[in-house]
Amino acid sequence: MARSSAVTSGTVPSNAERGPQADDIRRPPPVGVSHLGSGPSLTRDITARPVQLRGARWSRAVLRLFGWTLQFDGLPSRQGVLVFYPHTSNWDFVLAMLAKSAIGMPARFWAKDSLFRIPLFGAWLRWLGGVPVMRHSKRGTVGEVVDRMAESRQRDEFFWLALAPEGTRSRADGWRSGFYQVALQADVPLALAYIDYPSMRLGIGCHVRLGGDLEADMALIAERLGHHRGRFPERASPVRIKS
Numbered sequence: 001m002a003r004s005s006a007v008t009s010g011t012v013p014s015n016a017e018r019g020p021q022a023d024d025i026r027r028p029p030p031v032g033v034s035h036l037g038s039g040p041s042l043t044r045d046i047t048a049r050p051v052q053l054r055g056a057r058w059s060r061a062v063l064r065l066f067g068w069t070l071q072f073d074g075l076p077s078r079q080g081v082l083v084f085y086p087h088t089s090n091w092d093f094v095l096a097m098l099a100k101s102a103i104g105m106p107a108r109f110w111a112k113d114s115l116f117r118i119p120l121f122g123a124w125l126r127w128l129g130g131v132p133v134m135r136h137s138k139r140g141t142v143g144e145v146v147d148r149m150a151e152s153r154q155r156d157e158f159f160w161l162a163l164a165p166e167g168t169r170s171r172a173d174g175w176r177s178g179f180y181q182v183a184l185q186a187d188v189p190l191a192l193a194y195i196d197y198p199s200m201r202l203g204i205g206c207h208v209r210l211g212g213d214l215e216a217d218m219a220l221i222a223e224r225l226g227h228h229r230g231r232f233p234e235r236a237s238p239v240r241i242k243s
Helices: 057-065 091-103 113-117 121-128 140-155 178-186 214-225
Strands: 069-071 079-085 109-112 130-133 159-163 190-196 201-209
Touching (some): 057 069, 069 091, 079 140, 091 190, 109 159, 130 140, 140 159, 140 178, 190 214, 201 214
Parallel strands (some): 069 201, 079 159, 079 190, 109 130
Antiparallel strands (some): 190 201
């Protein structure tokens, strides 16, 4: 995900449409409601998956050929934030691109605004789904994305922001907080995506609704994602917000 997830080709059907499911896309068991924290509200799992997507068969075939199993059973809404963990290798980007194509999920990602001013390359970034990081915007990067999500909700447009919150393939002190701020302020689901090299599985394990209690929210995210192992486990950052 090149420090973030990139967009892939695919058709996004309306909520009422349901795309075919391939044999190699495993459905996780139903998830119950989880309550954590004492903040403004309670963190909870989201079990409904009304948004079904149609992906590329060739991508599923390539993943299957190399022994990878993809987990995906739909999305809870047409807007949201996705975090991908752990990110320890350049191969993560290749596998994530194949997974996105197999799922058929267009996703946006953050990139420096200066990159979009480079001829041709900037246009290519926008085509992939890049969202310029407007560091000097009055609303800030988070505010800009929150506003765009609100607009997308009003228009019933598909808008998912995909991020690798570690921000690097090397071990860091923790995660950057942008994903948390966007998901909380926009009041959208947070998808917890993973890659696990020992088991050769990747995908979206579950979706949660943040409650606003940072400690409790991150404890739940760590519980769901912390056991997954990257290609280089020693490079994985702890599942916590940087102090």
